[in-house]
Amino acid sequence: xxxxxxxxxxxxxxxxxxxxxxxxxxxxxxxxxxxxxxxxxxxxxxxxxxxxxxxxxxxxxxxxxxxxxxxxxxxxxxxxxxxxxxxxxxxxxxxxxxxxxxxxxxxxxxxxxxxxxxxxxxxxxxxxxxxxxxxxxxxxxxxxxxxxxxxxxxxxxxxxxxxxxxxxxxxxxxxxxxxxxxxxxxxxxxxxxxxxxxxxxxxxxxxxxxxxxxxxxxxxxxxxxxxxxxxxxxxx
Numbered sequence: 426x427x428x429x430x431x432x433x434x435x436x437x438x439x440x441x442x443x444x445x446x447x448x449x450x451x452x453x454x455x456x457x458x459x460x461x462x463x464x465x466x467x468x469x470x471x472x473x474x475x476x477x478x479x480x481x482x483x484x485x486x487x488x489x490x491x492x493x494x495x496x497x498x499x500x501x502x503x504x505x506x507x508x509x510x511x512x513x514x515x516x517x518x519x520x521x522x523x524x525x526x527x528x529x530x531x532x533x534x535x536x537x538x539x540x541x542x543x544x545x546x547x548x549x550x551x552x553x554x555x556x557x558x559x560x561x562x563x564x565x566x567x568x569x570x571x572x573x574x575x576x577x578x579x580x581x582x583x584x585x586x587x588x589x590x591x592x593x594x595x596x597x598x599x600x601x602x603x604x605x606x607x608x609x610x611x612x613x614x615x616x617x618x619x620x621x622x623x624x625x626x627x628x629x630x631x632x633x634x635x636x637x638x639x640x641x642x643x644x645x646x647x648x649x650x651x652x653x654x655x656x657x658x659x660x661x
Contacts, residue, residue, distance in 0.1 A: 429519040437523045439497055439516065441490045442480065447512050448504055452489075455500070459490050462499045470495075494520045505567045521551050566625045573621050576628075579635045580607055587640055588648055594655035595648040603648075606640055 429447065430439045441459060445452040463471040474496035479486045492500065497520075501513055525547065568576070584603045588596040611620050614634060615627060623631055640648065 429516050430523050432523060432527060433491065435527060436493065437520055437527065438476075438491045438493055439520075440478070440492065444492075444497070444501065447516070448501065448509055456488065456490070458500050459492070459496075462496070466499065507569075510566060518555060521555060525551065568621065568623050568625055568628055572623075572625070572628050576620065576623070576631055576635065579632060580604070580611075583607065583635050583638055587645075589652050593652055595651040598651045599644065599647055602644060603640055606644060607635070607638055610638060611635070 429443060430437050432438075441455045442452060444450070445455040448455075459475060463475055466474075474493040476491040478489050478491050480489050481487075494517075497516060501509070501516075504510075504513065528547070581604075584600065584607060585591055585596070588600060588603055590596065608620055611631070611634060612618070615623060615631065617623060620631075639645070
């Protein structure tokens with residue numbers, strides 16, 4: 426397996442080429458993600474945690490970035506497939522292992538008893554940190570394809586219900602408006618740019634939201650109007 430992290434100037438880092446390879450992404454797309462995070466993070470953080478560098482391929486120089494653990498976490502935060510989360514966990518563990526290696530090397534000349542105590546304490550703290558990182562990743566995983574399909578199907582059923590069925594006059598006239606209003610309300614409620622970015626931990630809340638959703642008053646009046654017109658035609 427490719428070395429995930431390495432030591433440079435006594436600091437543990439990874440680089441954009443390693444991230445691209447391990448997450449199965451094109452390097453240019455990783456560079457784009459890094460550029461976005463540099464813009465968001467601002468110069469003070471970026472200068473300390475993102476280091477422009479170069480690599481050579483067939484005699485030509487190309488841009489890459491070296492990243493600290495904090496910079497790595499920012500860039501890969503949104504990579505949330507099951508495989509990507511497992512890869513992030515490997516990176517986190519490797520950062521911790523390499524940092525421990527550096528610190529042990531620096532402490533090699535210290536008192537053996539003191540060193541043993543410090544190492545034990547550090548190992549305990551690192552285990553707690555890794556567990557916290559893993560829990561954080563789990564809490565921020567997005568819904569998978571099956572859950573997205575389930576929400577989409579429930580949304581369709583809910584719109585069919587409020588419009589009076591697939592064959593109703595209201596469905597033919599305002600179904601697009603109703604679907605748009607449902608998902609707009611959904612995204613506003615959960616503060617999402619797209620409903621597919623819903624965290625897994627919010628899935629049950631999302632199912633409940635759709636079950637309780639009602640169209641706006643103006644749309645509900647439109648639905649009643651179209652369906653009444655249809656009923657009157659049938660009576661005549």
